Amino acid sequence: MxxxxxxxxxxxxxxxxxxxxxxxxxxxxxxxxxxxxxxxxxxxxxxxxxxxxxxxxxxxxxxxxxxxxxxxxxxxxxxxxxxxxxxxxxxxxxxxxxxxxxxxxRPLPTGVRREGRRIDVTAELGFKPIGTGRRRHQAAAPWNGQFTLEAVELELTLPDLPPGWDGATIGHVSDSHFQGEVGLPFFERAFTELAAWRCDLYVFTGDLLDKPARIDWIAPTFGQLTATNPAFGCRFILGNHDWHYDVAPLRAAMTAAGWGDVSGRVETLLRGGDPLALAGDESPWLNGPPDWSQAPPDAFRLLLAHTPDLYPRAKREGVNLMLAGHNHGGQITLPLIGPVYAPSQHGVRHAGGTYREGALLMHVSRGLSGRQPLRYGAVPEVTRITLRRPDDRANGA
Ligand SMILES: [Fe+2]
Structure with missing residues (x-):
């Protein structure tokens, strides 16, 4: 030629x-x-x-x-x-x-320490926990990372964190997408990992299920978790996949499992006498933005949002830390290029990981599953977040 x-x-x-x-x-x-x-x-x-x-x-x-x-x-x-x-x-x-x-x-933002540990759930169980459903052949695809769980431990140094919250731990899980192709034993293993961390507070950032009949999986998974600090407990919001169904039974089942609905609301939690305002935003699908004026003016602001696309509003409202899911790490990543698809107004910019946007720190979980049970280069994730004050870290506390 x-x-x-x-x-x-x-x-x-x-x-x-x-x-x-x-x-x-x-x-x-x-x-x-x-x-x-x-x-x-x-x-x-x-x-x-x-x-x-x-x-x-x-x-x-x-x-x-x-x-x-x-x-x-x-x-x-x-x-x-x-x-x-x-x-x-x-x-x-x-x-x-x-x-x-x-x-x-892309480096980790300043003030973020990260450690990840891979758990081969198939090897631990002795079988691949594939359930039923029309996409079960996708779940069984060769080299599918759906059944490898990463236990991510983050230490976040936050300049505005009040002293009483130094060392507090948050267990974060997102996007369970209970559907059937990924079997219940996989999710039970993920929640066992979260429970073992014995966090002060547990949070879920939406996309609970893709099949309403799987509502009975909430008790053996979410129901396993009990926050170490009973005053904080477990809090949840719902996501865009939940929006396709009648959400009242979903919220009721989560409440029955011991999880408090924080969507569109602000709650004030006290630790060491210091306030932390915890709020949830299911925009644009379900309950809209919280009214931050209900929070004490000096409270540290923690926002649960399903989509990271809400970060510009979170920045404007002075949120210190935002936890989100929705983008699944792109689910499939290409060598060198990385993730290509993420359902976001910002494309793959916040596909998964920890990001700093001005004064706002945001962690976007890859979640546990998806409507398509396929994961290549973006394995499922559960996360433990330890909050730190800069002074305390400098002193080696
Ligand atoms: Fe999702």
Whole structure:
């Protein structure tokens, strides 16, 4: 093949990569909206058609036949409309390079210490806990990381943390997506890990289930947890997948399991006489933003939000620490590039991990499962967070 044909092949490949990035960016932002499953399913079908259809389109329509760019054809023959779209795909390539650099070089924010421990749940149980359901073949896919749990321990140094809260521990779990393909034993193991940490407070940040019949899994999982400090207990909010069902029985079942509903509310917790205002925000799907004026003015502000997209409002409202889920770490990550899909207005920027946005520190859990029980490069997560004051750490406390 002549040099010019190789160059055109490289250009067509770049166009394809940029096109895929644009389609993913559009799909991500659409999935971050308040829309029903039936609508998102149609959008995903269009996305799949445009992504997979681009392969024969570019290869045959522009490369081998049509404009014959791989067989001596000239770009001058390509209509301006297509050239304009290909230039747009160039922006997609730049976005892809930025995402890759962010994935490779994003450091932990200042004041964050992280340790992770992998638990091979299949090896521990002696069997892969695959249940029933039409997506069980996805769960059984080779190298699926769905049944590897990461126990993440975070130590967060927070400048505005009151002295009474130094050393307090929070167990964070998100996105259980009880559905059936991932069997109950997997979730029981995850909650056993959380229980063993004996945290002062446990929190859940939404997407409880994808099948209402699985409501009976709440008792053997969430019901296992008892906060070390009975005054704090366990608190939850719901997420966009819960929004598709009647949420009243879900909230009632969580309450019966010992979990307090903090959605759209502010509660003040005292430790060592110091106040911490704990609030929940299920926007844009269920109960909206809390009224922070109900919190003592000097209270440390901890927000539970399902989607990390709420971080700009949290920043404006002076939230110190925000815990979220929703993005599942992207569920599938590509080598070097990292996550590609996340249902967010900010794309994969907050797919999973700990982020600093101005004075706000935010941890986005990868959660436990998903509607699609597939995990590659983004294994399920349970998290223990230890709150620290800067002075106490400097003194070695
Ligand atoms: Fe989710």
């Amino acid at each position: 002549p040099t010019e044909a190789w160059l055109n092949a490289a250009l067509l490949f770049a166009v394809f990569a940029g096109h895929c990035e644009l389609m993913a960016a559009w799909c991500n932002r659409f999935h971050g909206l308040k829309v029903r499953h039936r609508v998102t399913a149609k959008v995903r079908a269009v996305h799949d058609l445009l992504v997979f259809g681009a392969i024969p389109g570019l290869l045959f329509g522009f490369g081998l036949f049509g404009y014959r760019l791989l067989r001596g054809g000239e770009w001058s023959a390509v209509p301006w409309g297509w050239k304009a779209y290909f230039a747009l795909c160039g922006l997609g390539v730049i976005s892809l390079l930025v995402c890759t650099a962010r994935n490779l070089f």
